[in-house]
Amino acid sequence: MKYAFYPGCVSRGGCPELYPSAVRVAAKLGIELDEMKDVACTGAGVLPQYISDPINARTFAKAERMGLPMMTICSTCQGVFGQANLRLQDPEYRAKINREYLADEGLEYHGTTDIKHLLWVVMEDYGADKLKSMVSKPLTGLKVSPFYGCFLRRPPEVVTPTKEYNARKTYLEKLIDIVGAELADISGKGKCCGFPVLTANEESSLGMTAKHTGEAKGKGADCMVTPCPLCHLSLDGNQPRAEQQEGKEIGLPILHMPQFLGLALGFSPAEMSLKRHIVSTMAVESKVNMLA
């Protein structure tokens, strides 16, 4: 199994613990990664479509030339890519982008690049059974709330284009089961974390952070797991400010999906860089360290 690896900006910026955790986990599972180094930020839904579609078409063309499917480790990158790739399936639109933007560089996108988040890679390409066989340290007794990030749930034409993909909406819950942890389900798991409006409406953004982390805490979760580093910035990085705004203590550790899986694969909390979080992960570390 080999992928053109697109790490995204945040996994080496605001969440530098994500990149090494994902690379270590992939190596342990035998997933080969060929990192794409000369490609752009996706635009993250901030840049308008008329800018982000051409720069993303360039990325897809480069992966196509490598002859590999792409792998992301960020729900936002995955979502922006998925939506752009769907638009680029229109031959007329693709030809226009190729002609106006990619031809200068001698590139052409043929519309064949498949893009998957690591969560989809392990659940679909690697397989749940094989993944279960790799779990060396079941996270027994750890209560975990899932939090997807919008773009691993919607829009349906990108995430669940046919019924066979409906299972994507429950992959995190399945992962929690595979690693032997206990599910603390929350109603907000597929909602927005609040990050996209941090600039335009901070109060609303922090309100969402408090709502989701508070719900998980109320369900008795020891931690929350997310496949999106932007959600992590909001749920972990902004949690203290959300607590202040809402006038309540939450203190919920937020784990990146590769960190969570990595712990079950036998990596130590230090190897998964748990110390690099804003909300202390000590409670999770203690529970994990007590496990055989």
Add this chain to the structure above:
Amino acid sequence: MQATFSIYRKQPGQGSKPGRSTYTVELADDATVMDALLKIRDEQDPTLGFRGSCLHGYCGDCTVRVNGKSAFTCTAKVAPLAGKEIGVEPIRNMPVVKDLISDWDAFLWDKIDMTKPWLEPNGSAADGELQIDDKVMARVRQAMSCHYCGLCDEGCTVLPVDFKFVGPAALTKASRFLFDPRDQATTERLHILERPKGIWDCVHCFEASEHCPREIAPTERIMEMRDEAFKHGISNDQVARHHHSFAASVKRSGWLDEGRLALESEGLTNVKGLMKLLPTAAKAIARGKAPIPYLHHKRPGADKIARIIDKAEAKEK
């Protein structure tokens, strides 16, 4: 078929505590939830309040939540739900007037009113009728097919934390006029839409599009309006700083200088805003996870990415 309903009840007026009433009714096999509500009101409880108008799944007036999922009572069939108690509640994010009757003025009509929902024609025809080719209207036809059922607002992620957000339904109405080729008020409309609680408060989570029963895709309509604002020059200062810093970073280095983005979004002379970032920044530095602004390196191929962005911007302006 016999079915039992547990229905949300609330009396008008502030301070009245909501409760639930349970009713069991005999229904035809093809009965809808609306049939059940009518039967309950006619035969068991004339005080039960609910709305309905077209009774054909068209107008959206009867939108409620049935077993936790938004639905039109006039098209939702009872048969697949019978056997267990069926829960019926008013839709979320809307103040309740009585029982299943919600306050549509506060929820939708007042918000639509804020978006200047009328055409400002950019010319007049000699015969008094401004006719245009049907093909030119293709872009706004989707938004024009909205019947204001409220399901997009019901699914909205923002409204539960900020009821003042204009919301996807009213913003869809706004897009119908913003992109109407006969309209001349583009700049004024964008200024209205860019005010706090407008287009920039949307988190583009696609819940609205997923909830829309008519494939109008309200989230995409909002994103189109944001792209239009970007093209015309964003008038909301803080959002403009954020977007310009973001675009400049990708153009400069190929990827995002997050530390610089955080500072520039607040404004380099905005002392109060910058102070607000300090506690989190200090923690991030202590944990070795703060992206250091301005030390951000350029990625290979950055010049080629910049050329594409320059070209795209030039084409749109």
